[in-house]
Amino acid sequence: MEYLKTNYSDIKEVMIGKVPAIIIEPKEEINKTLVFYHGWGSDKERQIFRGNIFASYGYRVVLPEARYHGERNVEKLDHEDKEVEGKYILKVIxxxxxxxxxxFNYIEENYPGNEIAVGGHSMGAITAGGLYAFKKDLKMAFIFNGINNWKELVRGVNELKNQDKIDEREFRINEFFLDMNPMDSPESFKDRPLVLYNGEDDDVIDPAGQESFVNEVEKVYEDKKLLDFKLFEMTGHQVTTQMLEEAIKFSKELAGF
Incomplete structure (x- = not known):
């Protein structure tokens, strides 16, 4: 991790309750904090470079470690196994x-008065999208290669499972996501700044699922400039420098964050 340290920010590891996290702290005084969630099979350390980019533009960045990942993967799950992904990914989200x-409590206690945004890639983007729908005082969300249509999410995850019947626990998890589907609560997003960027050639999360969410939620936006959905050509399931540049530009110029 040494090579990822920079002269303009400090990096520290903390425990927030039971959650290991990395905090990237710009050296200048700031009042904006971004909680950024990693994707399936990744970990908090692999988000540091990305976090440094956000930090260089004046954001404190909190990188939580998801369950069954990084130092929390005590079960030694094989993230490359699609059946394992199908069984665990909704549990992790x-x-x-x-x-x-x-x-959020940690941020409010340690950095009082801070504005808070959420973001993430893939599984982390799905997490951030849900949190943005549920917590109305979040200032904005950066959703990279995610899907806020959780009906399509559940359908896609179930296709990964090589089984004829799901058990009761998995059924209850499916019901949670269907009942809490952000797409069914478009008013939760009304005129709140929202970045939704997907790779046009993504073969992991079908961008059509996110587009279906956008088509529904844009009906409640009076200021449609605050809903920034883009498909990036010749881009797969990845966060590109162009995506980061566009997201930060939107945040600074339109979202005021």
């Missing part, structure tokens, strides 16, 4: 959401 209040 739900666990991220359950742990989020402790992270």
């Amino acid at each position: 739900m666990h991220n959401i359950e742990e989020a209040p402790s992270i």
Whole structure:
């Protein structure tokens, strides 16, 4: 991690309740904090370079470690196994959401008066999208290669499972996501700044699922400039420098964050 340290920010590891996290702190005084969630099979350390980019533009960045990932992967899950992904990914997203209040409380206690945004890639983007729908005082969301249409999310995850019947626990998790589907609550997003960027050639999360969410939620936006959905050509399931540049530009110029 040494090579990722920069002269303009400090990097520290903390425990927030039971959640290991990395905080990237710009050296100048700031009042904006971004909680950024990593994707399936990744970890908090692999978000440091990305976090440094946000920090260089004046954001404190909190990088939580998801359950079954990084130092929390005590079960030694094989993230390359699609059946494992199908069995665990919704559990991880739900666990991220359950742990989020402790992270927000930590920020409010240690950095009083800060404005808070959420973001993430892939699984982390799904987490951030849900949190943005549920917590109305969040200032904006950066959703990279995610899907806020959780009906399509559940359908896609179930296709990964090589089984004829799901057990009761998995059924209850599916029901949670269907009942809490952000797409069914478009008013939760009304005129709130929202970045939704997907790779046009993404073969992991179909961008059509996110586009279906946008088509629904844009109906309630009076200021449609605050809903920034883009498909990036010749781009797969990745966060590109162009995506980061466009997101930060939107945040500074339109969202005021």
